[in-house]
Amino acid sequence: MSLSKPRVVSHDRFARIVFGDGRHADFHWIWLRHECALDRHPSTGERTLCSSRIAPDLRAHYAWIDGDALHVRWAGERADRAASRYPLGWLREHAYAPDRDDVEPARTLAELETTLASDEALLPPDWPERLARDGALIARHPTGITGPEHTERLIDQIAAEGLAVITTHFGRIEDLRTDNTTNQNTDQLGYTDAPIDLHTDQPFLDAPPRYQLLHAIRPADEGGESLVSDAHRAARWLAQHDVETYRVLTTTPVRFHRKQKAFERLFTGPILDARSDRFQVRLSPFTMAPHRLPFAEMDAWYRAYARFVRLVEESAVRTTLRAGDVLLYDNHRMLHARTGFRGARWVRGVYFDRGAR
Amino acid sequence: MSLSKPRVVSHDRFARIVFGDGRHADFHWIWLRHECALDRHPSTGERTLCSSRIAPDLRAHYAWIDGDALHVRWAGERADRAASRYPLGWLREHAYAPDRDDVEPARTLAELETTLASDEALLPPDWPERLARDGALIARHPTGITGPEHTERLIDQIAAEGLAVITTHFGRIEDLRTDNTTNQNTDQLGYTDAPIDLHTDQPFLDAPPRYQLLHAIRPADEGGESLVSDAHRAARWLAQHDVETYRVLTTTPVRFHRKQKAFERLFTGPILDARSDRFQVRLSPFTMAPHRLPFAEMDAWYRAYARFVRLVEESAVRTTLRAGDVLLYDNHRMLHARTGFRGARWVRGVYFDRGAR
Missing domain, CATH: 3.30.2020.30 (NE0471 N-terminal domain-like)
Structure with a gap:
C-alpha cells in the first residue's frame, strides 16, 4: 500500500x-x-x-x-x-465503482504503422503478431514507389503464414479505381470517388472474409484518406460504460442486404456478435435493408447505433496511403472507411482467411 | 372494409x-x-x-x-x-408496425374536474368511478368558500366507500402551510413555499398510502398551482414506444431514503412496478439516496429517468385550487407537484387506503 x-x-x-x-x-x-x-x-x-x-x-x-x-x-x-x-x-x-479498470485507449497511427527496412520486404516480419494484437497494421514502403505487380508478392508473403486468398463476387483481386471495368459487380461505392463511411466488408455473407489487404498503387490527387477503427475496443468500452446500449447492439437483428447487377445476398444478425469464443462486428450503412423491428424497439435501436458509430468515429486512425503502402486489417474486428477524392486513385484489395473455405 | x-x-x-x-x-x-x-x-x-x-x-x-x-x-x-x-x-x-394501437391521450383538466351541484356535496357522486378510471379528480366548490372544518366531512364521505384514513409520520391531517408547527417532522419541502417537482408521496415506505386528499383552504397570493400527471399512462406509452427505457425503469433498483428529525425510512425498488396484477410508481427527487448502480448501468439509468420525467411533465394537468376545492388522487399511479408561491397558502392533506393496515 x-x-x-x-x-x-x-x-x-x-x-x-x-x-x-x-x-x-x-x-x-x-x-x-x-x-x-x-x-x-x-x-x-x-x-x-x-x-x-x-x-x-x-x-x-x-x-x-x-x-x-x-x-x-x-x-x-x-x-x-x-x-x-x-x-x-x-x-x-458512496463509491459505486471502486477499483474499476477501464478499457485501454485506442491505438494511435504511430502504433499501427511501421516503415519497412528495405524495398524487398513488403510487410514487417512481426506482421502476424501486430495483426492479432492491434487488428490492423500499416506498412510504409521505404522509397514510396512500388507497382501493382507486387500485389502477388504480398499475397505470397501472407500465404506463407497460412492465410489463403478468398475470391468473392468482386473477383480474386479487386481494383478499387473509378475506371474499373474488369471486375464483376462494379455498381458499388468502392468504384466511385465518393466518401465511404466506416464499415465492414461483406456483412451480408454468412461468413465475411476475415482479413483484407489494401495495397495502395496510386494516391488520389486530393483526398482519399484511409481510416480504420477498432470495433472490439468500442464494444468493450460500451460493455463497461453503457451496458444497455451494448445489449441492444448485441441482440437486435439487423438485415444486411446486398443486391447488385449479378449478385444478391441477405444476412440477418446483430451488429456485435460477442459470444464468449469470438468477436465479430458487422456494419455497413449502404447495405442495410429497411429495419423490421417491433415499433417499441426502434427508438432504442437508433440511439444505440448512433452511440456506437460516434465511438468508432472518435477513435478512428486516419492516414493517407502513398504508393506502395499496405493496410492489412481484421475485417471481423475493425471498421474501415475512406474520404472522398479527386483523381486516379488506385488501391488493390485482396481478402484472406485461414484454411480452405 | x-x-x-x-x-x-x-x-x-x-x-x-x-x-x-x-x-x-x-x-x-x-x-x-x-x-x-x-x-x-x-x-x-x-x-x-x-x-x-x-x-x-x-x-x-x-x-x-x-x-x-x-x-x-x-x-x-x-x-x-x-x-x-x-x-x-x-x-x-415494409410496414413493421401494422394496425398498431397507441396509448390514448392524457386526460385534460376539463376531464378531471367537476363543479359540485351544491355546498352540501363535497365530492361528486361518481367520485369512486372517476378515481378508478382517471387516477385523479378535482372537485370545485360551487361558491368557492369553505372552511377547514369541512375536512372531517370529506373524510366521512370518503370513508363511506370503504377507505380509511392512514396516519403517517406527519399526523392524521397534514396542514401544508409555511407556519405549520403542529405536525411532527416539519423539516420538509411541503411546509415551505418552494416549488416541488412531480413526485409520489412516501415512496420510502414499503407500502405508500394509496390515495391522497388535498383540501384547499386558502390559495396563495401568487403561484402555488397544483399539478397531477398519470404515470401509468406514461409507463404504457414507454412500453409501446421505447421498451428499452421501460425495461430500465421497471428493473433498476433505486433507494428512497427519508431522514428527518424524528423519522427515518429506506426503501429499495424500481421507479415503475408493473407486475401483471398491479401498477405502482415511486418517484421523489428529494428523497433519493445516492445511486448505487454498476458503473455500466449509470448512463442508461439517467437517460431513462430523464425520458420518463419529461413524459410526465409534458402530460401534466395544472390548475390553481381555490378555497374549498378538492384534489383526490391515486398515489400509486399519479405524480403530483406544486409551483412555488408567495403568501399564506393552506392546503390540508389526508391519506387513505382500503381496509385495516
Missing part, C-alpha cells in the same frame, strides 16, 4: 478519485452534480434538482482536491456559485 | 399511414428519413446517409399523400431538395 496525495483524474463522462492509499473509485459527473449541495432547499436541505434537468454530457470545468475533499467547478455554472465539495470519506462511503 | 382516400396522420416521433382499405401502419420519422432517396449515390443508388447523423427527434415539416405515394418535406432540409417520396405499396411491404 503506497501512501501518496489523493488526486482526481478527469475523464469525459466521469472522474476517477485516487485516494491516498492508492485505491481509486470512479464517479460519473452527472452523479456528482446530482449529489452536490448547490441545489438544496436552504432550510430543509432537501435536494431540489431533478437529474432529468442535468445535461447527460455535463462535465466539470475544473476539479481538484484540497485537503480531504474533492472540489468541482461546473462547466456552464454561474461564476458566483460556490464550487461543489465532496469529503473524500463521503466519496469512499 | 371501408374504402376511402389514404391519409397520413403526423405524430411527434412517427407518422401513421391510413391506407385506402382502412388498415394503417406506423413509421418513425427517423426510419422514413433513413430510407428515403435524398442521400444516395447518383450512379450506384447506394445509401450514403448513416442513421447516426439523423437527429433522433427529426420530424416532417409537412407530409401528405398524393396519388399512390407518401410525400415528406423535412424540417431543417434545404428548400431546393426534392421531397421524399414513398409509394404506398412499398410502405405496405
Whole structure:
C-alpha cells in the first residue's frame, strides 16, 4: 500500500478519485452534480434538482482536491456559485465503482504503422503478431514507389503464414479505381470517388472474409484518406460504460442486404456478435435493408447505433496511403472507411482467411 | 372494409399511414428519413446517409399523400431538395408496425374536474368511478368558500366507500402551510413555499398510502398551482414506444431514503412496478439516496429517468385550487407537484387506503 496525495483524474463522462492509499473509485459527473449541495432547499436541505434537468454530457470545468475533499467547478455554472465539495470519506462511503479498470485507449497511427527496412520486404516480419494484437497494421514502403505487380508478392508473403486468398463476387483481386471495368459487380461505392463511411466488408455473407489487404498503387490527387477503427475496443468500452446500449447492439437483428447487377445476398444478425469464443462486428450503412423491428424497439435501436458509430468515429486512425503502402486489417474486428477524392486513385484489395473455405 | 382516400396522420416521433382499405401502419420519422432517396449515390443508388447523423427527434415539416405515394418535406432540409417520396405499396411491404394501437391521450383538466351541484356535496357522486378510471379528480366548490372544518366531512364521505384514513409520520391531517408547527417532522419541502417537482408521496415506505386528499383552504397570493400527471399512462406509452427505457425503469433498483428529525425510512425498488396484477410508481427527487448502480448501468439509468420525467411533465394537468376545492388522487399511479408561491397558502392533506393496515 503506497501512501501518496489523493488526486482526481478527469475523464469525459466521469472522474476517477485516487485516494491516498492508492485505491481509486470512479464517479460519473452527472452523479456528482446530482449529489452536490448547490441545489438544496436552504432550510430543509432537501435536494431540489431533478437529474432529468442535468445535461447527460455535463462535465466539470475544473476539479481538484484540497485537503480531504474533492472540489468541482461546473462547466456552464454561474461564476458566483460556490464550487461543489465532496469529503473524500463521503466519496469512499458512496463509491459505486471502486477499483474499476477501464478499457485501454485506442491505438494511435504511430502504433499501427511501421516503415519497412528495405524495398524487398513488403510487410514487417512481426506482421502476424501486430495483426492479432492491434487488428490492423500499416506498412510504409521505404522509397514510396512500388507497382501493382507486387500485389502477388504480398499475397505470397501472407500465404506463407497460412492465410489463403478468398475470391468473392468482386473477383480474386479487386481494383478499387473509378475506371474499373474488369471486375464483376462494379455498381458499388468502392468504384466511385465518393466518401465511404466506416464499415465492414461483406456483412451480408454468412461468413465475411476475415482479413483484407489494401495495397495502395496510386494516391488520389486530393483526398482519399484511409481510416480504420477498432470495433472490439468500442464494444468493450460500451460493455463497461453503457451496458444497455451494448445489449441492444448485441441482440437486435439487423438485415444486411446486398443486391447488385449479378449478385444478391441477405444476412440477418446483430451488429456485435460477442459470444464468449469470438468477436465479430458487422456494419455497413449502404447495405442495410429497411429495419423490421417491433415499433417499441426502434427508438432504442437508433440511439444505440448512433452511440456506437460516434465511438468508432472518435477513435478512428486516419492516414493517407502513398504508393506502395499496405493496410492489412481484421475485417471481423475493425471498421474501415475512406474520404472522398479527386483523381486516379488506385488501391488493390485482396481478402484472406485461414484454411480452405 | 371501408374504402376511402389514404391519409397520413403526423405524430411527434412517427407518422401513421391510413391506407385506402382502412388498415394503417406506423413509421418513425427517423426510419422514413433513413430510407428515403435524398442521400444516395447518383450512379450506384447506394445509401450514403448513416442513421447516426439523423437527429433522433427529426420530424416532417409537412407530409401528405398524393396519388399512390407518401410525400415528406423535412424540417431543417434545404428548400431546393426534392421531397421524399414513398409509394404506398412499398410502405405496405415494409410496414413493421401494422394496425398498431397507441396509448390514448392524457386526460385534460376539463376531464378531471367537476363543479359540485351544491355546498352540501363535497365530492361528486361518481367520485369512486372517476378515481378508478382517471387516477385523479378535482372537485370545485360551487361558491368557492369553505372552511377547514369541512375536512372531517370529506373524510366521512370518503370513508363511506370503504377507505380509511392512514396516519403517517406527519399526523392524521397534514396542514401544508409555511407556519405549520403542529405536525411532527416539519423539516420538509411541503411546509415551505418552494416549488416541488412531480413526485409520489412516501415512496420510502414499503407500502405508500394509496390515495391522497388535498383540501384547499386558502390559495396563495401568487403561484402555488397544483399539478397531477398519470404515470401509468406514461409507463404504457414507454412500453409501446421505447421498451428499452421501460425495461430500465421497471428493473433498476433505486433507494428512497427519508431522514428527518424524528423519522427515518429506506426503501429499495424500481421507479415503475408493473407486475401483471398491479401498477405502482415511486418517484421523489428529494428523497433519493445516492445511486448505487454498476458503473455500466449509470448512463442508461439517467437517460431513462430523464425520458420518463419529461413524459410526465409534458402530460401534466395544472390548475390553481381555490378555497374549498378538492384534489383526490391515486398515489400509486399519479405524480403530483406544486409551483412555488408567495403568501399564506393552506392546503390540508389526508391519506387513505382500503381496509385495516
